[in-house]
Each structure stands twice: as C-alpha cells, then as structure tokens.
Amino acid sequence: MKYDFDTVVDRAAAPFSYSAKWMSGDGPLSRMFLQMTGFDSYPEDRLCFQTADMDFKCAPEITEALIKTAEHGIFGYSVAPDAYYDAVCKWFHDRFDWDFSPESISLGSSGTHALIVDCINSFTQPGEGVIVLLPSYNYHADIEDNGRVMVGIQMLNDNGYYTVDYDALEKACSDRNNTMIILVQPHNPTGRVFTEEEILKIGEICRKNDVIIVSDEVHIDIARKGTKICPVMKVLGPQGVISATAVNKTFNLAGLAMSNLIIEDKELRAKLKTGFPMATPFGITAVITAYTQGGPWVDELNEYLDQLIDYAMERFAKDLPKVRIAKPEGTYVLWADFSGYGLSDEELAERLRATHIFIGDGVGFDQPNGKQYRRFCLTSPMSQVEEAFDRLAAQFRDC
Known part of the structure; x- marks a missing residue:
C-alpha cells in the first residue's frame, strides 16, 4: 500500500490529549464520560473502539x-x-x-x-x-x-x-x-x-x-x-x-x-x-x-478496513462463538449481540470493563433492547485490533 494505516498514533498524550475518543480525564466533558465508564481514572492500557472516528492519519495530501x-x-x-x-x-x-x-x-x-x-x-x-x-x-x-x-x-x-x-x-x-x-x-x-x-x-x-x-x-x-x-x-x-x-x-x-x-x-x-x-x-x-x-487514499482505506473486518469476523467465530454478528456490508462498525453467553447485563458489562476496551453500549442505539449489544468501530491499526480480540478471548474463554 502507498498509504500507512499500521502506525499507532498516540492520541491520549499531551499536547494532543483533547481527542474525544481517547479522553484523558482533562476537562469537564472528559470527566463526565469517565464517570459513565465505571473507572476512577482512564486505564493507561485502554483500547478505544467506541467512537466513529479513525486512528489513522488523514491523507497526506x-x-x-x-x-x-x-x-x-x-x-x-x-x-x-x-x-x-x-x-x-x-x-x-x-x-x-x-x-x-x-x-x-x-x-x-x-x-x-x-x-x-x-x-x-x-x-x-x-x-x-x-x-x-x-x-x-x-x-x-x-x-x-x-x-x-x-x-x-x-x-x-x-x-x-x-x-x-x-x-x-x-x-x-x-x-x-x-x-x-x-x-x-x-x-x-x-x-x-x-x-x-x-x-x-x-x-x-x-x-x-x-x-x-x-x-x-x-x-x-x-x-x-x-x-x-x-x-x-x-x-x-x-x-x-x-x-x-x-x-x-x-x-x-x-x-x-x-x-x-x-x-x-x-x-x-x-x-x-x-x-x-x-x-x-x-x-x-x-x-x-x-x-x-483523496480518492486513492479512500480506496486503500477500504482495502484496509476489509482486512480488519475479515480478521474480526474470524476472531468472533473462533474465540467468541456465542456472539451473534453479521459481517457489515458498509461502514466500519460491527453490531455484536452477546446475549448467547447468558450473562446478566451487569455481568456482561463487568467482563467487558475488565478488558479495558472501550466499545459502544448498545442501549444508546436501541433502548431498552440493546442492553446485551455492543458496537465496535474498527478504525484502528491491525495491531490494536489483534490485542483487543486477545483480551476479549481471555475474558470469555470460560463462558
């Protein structure tokens, strides 16, 4: 590929810690969202897939x-x-x-x-x-x-x-x-x-x-x-x-x-x-x-997103087989139903919280039917997606 989608860019460190996706707890809105996560502070090793913006640098042009x-x-x-x-x-x-x-x-x-x-x-x-x-x-x-x-x-x-x-x-x-x-x-x-x-x-x-x-x-x-x-x-x-x-x-x-x-x-x-x-x-x-x-950059972006989504679907099938999910035809979001694990809403939230992976709570997309759903925005380098699924697999291995 001509363009780089693999490099991990630190969006949480100063002076660029104002990312709404990778909030650092600095500022009133960031502190409000922190309260919603259930953490006392944002975990240093957090991975963020909750927001529909990308962790790739935009087209150099x-x-x-x-x-x-x-x-x-x-x-x-x-x-x-x-x-x-x-x-x-x-x-x-x-x-x-x-x-x-x-x-x-x-x-x-x-x-x-x-x-x-x-x-x-x-x-x-x-x-x-x-x-x-x-x-x-x-x-x-x-x-x-x-x-x-x-x-x-x-x-x-x-x-x-x-x-x-x-x-x-x-x-x-x-x-x-x-x-x-x-x-x-x-x-x-x-x-x-x-x-x-x-x-x-x-x-x-x-x-x-x-x-x-x-x-x-x-x-x-x-x-x-x-x-x-x-x-x-x-x-x-x-x-x-x-x-x-x-x-x-x-x-x-x-x-x-x-x-x-x-x-x-x-x-x-x-x-x-x-x-x-x-x-x-x-x-x-x-x-x-x-x-x-920007056309050539978008074409390569779609190729890279296809790779991320194919990888995610393989990992869901292999390591989280009770998750009900269909491969998205468009967008970079995955809508995952965790109800097959038979966990209570609180138990599901606690297991996901333990991974330090931030993903979209389904209630925001379908209240009250979305309590067992999560939205993943696969907009990060492959290395971070791989790490996220390793953590998820470890948390749900005994379910």
Missing part, C-alpha cells in the same frame, strides 16, 4: 494543504468558493454516478447533527413524529430536544442480518402525525447497505403518506469490496428527499465538522432554515482537497 493554509497566517471570516461546491458535485458524480447542482448544496460547519436538527426544525412541527429504524445511531436527542416525538420501528433481525419491517413502516407512515423519517445509508450500527429494491419500497411508502425522507449518508464511501451503495436520492429522485453527506467519516476529518445537505427539491430547499454558511479556512481547504485528491 490533505495535511499538506492544511499546512499551506496555516502558513498563510490569516484566519478571518471565510465563505466557500465555487471550487468547494464543484468538488462535492464531482466526487459524487465520479464515485456514484449521482448528479446534482451546486445550488442544491447547503454547507454546514457544525457537523451533521446540526444539519439534521435544521431539517427537523425546518420540515416538521413541534409535536410531530420523526420515524427512525431501530437499532439506530442516536437521533433521540436531536428529535426529542426539539419538541418532536421519536417513533422507533424495530428492524427484522435474522441472526444479525437486519431488514426493514415494511408492515411496521407502513403503519407508522400512515399516522398523519408522523411527517419525517431519518434513514441511515449505509446503516449504523448494523452495517447494512440498503439495496435499490429496499430503497424503492421505503420511498413508495413514504411518498404515499407525504413523509419526508432525510438520508444520513456520512458513511456512504465506506463499503466492503464488491458492495454497491446507492445514494437514496439517486434511486428515488429529488422529490421529498434530503441527503446529508460529509468528509468526516470518509477522510477522518470529524474535528473540522464540515457537512453538506443536498436538497434538489426546490420547494423543500426554500423552507430550509439554517445559519449563515460560514466555515473555517481549514474546513474549506480540507473538503476541496479531500474531494479532488
């Missing part, structure tokens, strides 16, 4: 461009030039054969969550329902804190492989109080990539009931070899569909918080209420460089 931006020495108010919007359009044309106009892009510089909240506030009314397919990335606060009601629909689970319960979706959409659905393509945390047929069926149900579709596609560039990911708007067309995209997951740039809404539906776009589209010089530079020069 992006780093070099950011250094040049820093050397310019002036960081005043900035607005994205045409080159920004052209770069976004070209990336999705080249990668997905998906075309949309630069005018359809609404830039956000506070992350995808903020843009999803903008959609909720712009296209629904207080008290209305927003549908989410469970388990799901946690939009609960985005919905409930803005005076709406989260309407959760359980997906059908076939030994770890999740599909849409269309009867339940039809019932939820036919309730006139439910006016929006937030999809995640590819799905987080199950790793499912919804097929064109599935998207068409979802779209048919939603459009019949005037339910707006917001498709969170921040993981859309990350897929297993041979897997085709279809952007929802490309399949359904623009009517009543909004796509949220970002460089954050693809290029490991979450700290720059750059995201975009794609809204080709002119009536919807006219209703969007969002702040002034201002970004930092670094965010603008990073997006343009990523989308114009």
Whole structure:
C-alpha cells in the first residue's frame, strides 16, 4: 500500500490529549464520560473502539494543504468558493454516478447533527413524529430536544442480518402525525447497505403518506469490496428527499465538522432554515482537497478496513462463538449481540470493563433492547485490533 494505516498514533498524550475518543480525564466533558465508564481514572492500557472516528492519519495530501493554509497566517471570516461546491458535485458524480447542482448544496460547519436538527426544525412541527429504524445511531436527542416525538420501528433481525419491517413502516407512515423519517445509508450500527429494491419500497411508502425522507449518508464511501451503495436520492429522485453527506467519516476529518445537505427539491430547499454558511479556512481547504485528491487514499482505506473486518469476523467465530454478528456490508462498525453467553447485563458489562476496551453500549442505539449489544468501530491499526480480540478471548474463554 502507498498509504500507512499500521502506525499507532498516540492520541491520549499531551499536547494532543483533547481527542474525544481517547479522553484523558482533562476537562469537564472528559470527566463526565469517565464517570459513565465505571473507572476512577482512564486505564493507561485502554483500547478505544467506541467512537466513529479513525486512528489513522488523514491523507497526506490533505495535511499538506492544511499546512499551506496555516502558513498563510490569516484566519478571518471565510465563505466557500465555487471550487468547494464543484468538488462535492464531482466526487459524487465520479464515485456514484449521482448528479446534482451546486445550488442544491447547503454547507454546514457544525457537523451533521446540526444539519439534521435544521431539517427537523425546518420540515416538521413541534409535536410531530420523526420515524427512525431501530437499532439506530442516536437521533433521540436531536428529535426529542426539539419538541418532536421519536417513533422507533424495530428492524427484522435474522441472526444479525437486519431488514426493514415494511408492515411496521407502513403503519407508522400512515399516522398523519408522523411527517419525517431519518434513514441511515449505509446503516449504523448494523452495517447494512440498503439495496435499490429496499430503497424503492421505503420511498413508495413514504411518498404515499407525504413523509419526508432525510438520508444520513456520512458513511456512504465506506463499503466492503464488491458492495454497491446507492445514494437514496439517486434511486428515488429529488422529490421529498434530503441527503446529508460529509468528509468526516470518509477522510477522518470529524474535528473540522464540515457537512453538506443536498436538497434538489426546490420547494423543500426554500423552507430550509439554517445559519449563515460560514466555515473555517481549514474546513474549506480540507473538503476541496479531500474531494479532488483523496480518492486513492479512500480506496486503500477500504482495502484496509476489509482486512480488519475479515480478521474480526474470524476472531468472533473462533474465540467468541456465542456472539451473534453479521459481517457489515458498509461502514466500519460491527453490531455484536452477546446475549448467547447468558450473562446478566451487569455481568456482561463487568467482563467487558475488565478488558479495558472501550466499545459502544448498545442501549444508546436501541433502548431498552440493546442492553446485551455492543458496537465496535474498527478504525484502528491491525495491531490494536489483534490485542483487543486477545483480551476479549481471555475474558470469555470460560463462558
């Protein structure tokens, strides 16, 4: 490989100890999360797989461009030039054969969550329902804190492989109080990539009931070899569909918080209420460089992630055979069901805590059904993934 994904980078030591993933206990938010872990202090030997950002250095082309931006020495108010919007359009044309106009892009510089909240506030009314397919990335606060009601629909689970319960979706959409659905393509945390047929069926149900579709596609560039990911708007067309995209997951740039809404539906776009589209010089530079020069890095990243996921699936089968899990088709997350071990919720949590491996608690993705589930973000060098599975194997060997 041309690019290096094997080097371990210390993200916990000063002066770079502000990583949200590798928290050191320095700062009020870090101390709050520490209380949630059950530890008195963060273990020195901790391994972190709980957060969807990567422990790989970003593409050197992006780093070099950011250094040049820093050397310019002036960081005043900035607005994205045409080159920004052209770069976004070209990336999705080249990668997905998906075309949309630069005018359809609404830039956000506070992350995808903020843009999803903008959609909720712009296209629904207080008290209305927003549908989410469970388990799901946690939009609960985005919905409930803005005076709406989260309407959760359980997906059908076939030994770890999740599909849409269309009867339940039809019932939820036919309730006139439910006016929006937030999809995640590819799905987080199950790793499912919804097929064109599935998207068409979802779209048919939603459009019949005037339910707006917001498709969170921040993981859309990350897929297993041979897997085709279809952007929802490309399949359904623009009517009543909004796509949220970002460089954050693809290029490991979450700290720059750059995201975009794609809204080709002119009536919807006219209703969007969002702040002034201002970004930092670094965010603008990073997006343009990523989308114009970062393709080869993403291709190698996907190859490396395939290796990590194949290794993890082998270790689950060999050393943790009672874990129910399906190989993800997209994303870098694994959704693991530990209920086969017959442990209580407390016993499971204690065994996992003893490994000093930080992973996502399933309750955050499906409350209360997720208590025996954990989400692994496999975004670290192979040596750390190997060490993590060695620790897990030792803890569950006697179960």
